[in-house]
Amino acid sequence: MVKNIELCFDPALSYNADGKHVRDGLSTVLRTGNDLWLSCDERTTIERLTQTEAGHFEQHASFCLTDYLELPDKNNSEVDIEGMAQTEHYLWLIGSHSLKRKKPKHAGDAADQIKRLSKVKTDPNRFLLARVPIIQNKQTGRFELHKEHPHPNDAGHTLRAAKLQGNQSSSLLTDALKHDEHIGPFLSIPGKDNGFDIEGLAMQGNRIFIGLRGPVLRGWAIILEIEVEENERGELTLKQLTKKRPYKKHFLHLRGKGIRELRILDDDMYLLAGPTMDLDGAIYIYRWLDALKGAHEEKLVYHSELERLHEVPHGHGDESGKDKAEGLAIYDNETLLVVFDSPTDARKLGEHTVTANLVKVAG
Template sequence: MSAVAKFRSFLIIGADEASGHDGDENRIQFLTINSDGSCVAAHSILVTQGKELDIEGICVEGDLAYVIGSHSSKRKKIKKERNWKENRETFHQDKIEDEVSRDWLFRLRLNEDGKELAKDRISLRGIIYNDPALKAFCGIPSKENGVDIEGLAVKDGWLHVGFRGPVFRDNYVPVLRLRWEEPEQYELLYVRLGGRGIRDLATVADGFLILAGPVGDGTDSYQIYHWNGKDTVPGKDRRPEDMGRLCLLGEIAPPDEDSKAEGLAVLEERQDSWQLVIAYDGAKDQNRLLQRVSISRRKD
């Protein structure tokens, strides 16, 4: 499980691997949220068929749901069953694989029951390849500080695309802010997460919550920040009211050592806290793929 969002009385979940009999179906699944907090599978929507989309982010505003692939490259893992020479060759440049099937952002219009009414798609690959800051990381595998989209949130029609990588010098992490209708008219914002990348974003009334975690396969902890949605890069010509502000809210403890916090959704906003659900990839106990969390508000 790699993404989660709330739509009316449903949770929408997505996976970073394709499913189906032939392994060529990229679906999002709708779960009904019961009064006791449990979730039951309701239905699913086929987002796209073919190679793996690598779904990493889902967000919802009104009757529109957005689903994004990682737009990343990959390198094969070292495996003990291969010989020494084969494993060493995985580090060669010609072993890096571009996965064009991952280069899509989908927009789905839903009815009240969470059924698909219409679907469109765009790619952010051209924007990334031509951006002065991001283009240098396009040929680098995602888990090695290359381009890797994992967070997605929408606020007042503005999409915010969060990157797990790259993480720039001084630990700045990019967030791509754009509108669906004019994606080329984008803005690149930066946040600092202590060397971590963005694992997911979620919209709240006064900004966003950021789920932060390791860029690669490191052992950094998972943290949740509140962000006011503004760029955090300083400058002597910037007014205090224009500055981005981040507040560390706390750390998230995965259910086991193999679990990776990948998705974040807001179930409820309260005066003193947010009621959240965290989605985990790789949890040994399948009953712990989703975790309800209450996190207190703090002043920036």
């Protein structure tokens, strides 16, 4: 069963410097209590909406990440946030870590447009894995971000914003993956070319799961698992998880699809899976039952071991390239919420509202 729910944005907060509305580029979503946290590409902010008695999400607030974190390129380039998670009074977020190839333009000399296709660049802020203290305001009930804040349950401990060590072209994560036999060769390839491209983040305790839209290897998608620790300078570093590596790899046969988002409920993992590269095609929600039970070894999960729950609508025909499901949130114990990049006109209501989908997966 699928229902629509309205997300209503404030026009004063919704446009980036190029005039793109936040509702046109939603890439990830997370629910904390009555608040909904969303990110949009081409900016360095995250957005908060709050649910009203009518059931819609509105009361838009915007939080600039440079108020909490030292970004390599400050506000000059996008973070391309592709995943958010919450655990232990921290909001965690991750950038795509991907390279991008220039697009040819419709008009202009063919030779010039072919040359554009040879140019690969990155945004310096994309190599971000960070945490920011998130605390519920007892008076308003809303969750708020802080650069630092006393721990609500431990008077002797202070929560502080921090990020994984990195720079404008890499992070400790990509440095560790350079020599990986599966992923290393794809780090220099743009995300839309089946290169390295992060599009999902989920956590359970200290375990951090990172979903990859690419590379997809002979139909197998990849989830990375890491843990981090804080050094004496307040920076995050990677813990050693195996004898050789500070990460684990889990391979899931999604029949050629990459991962668009990850979510955890109890011991199950929910996956939003769709086409990799710059392709259109069916997008599905899968459930990996008991994914977090048992030993924490690397896993190879065949398609028959995954439960396909729902096909998410996507644009086709004249609307090809629209309604691309990008974000997945746990709405309640029986329902998931899906948000879309490049929504169709039918999904837009008025000038500043867009509908998301509520998908019942249990009960």
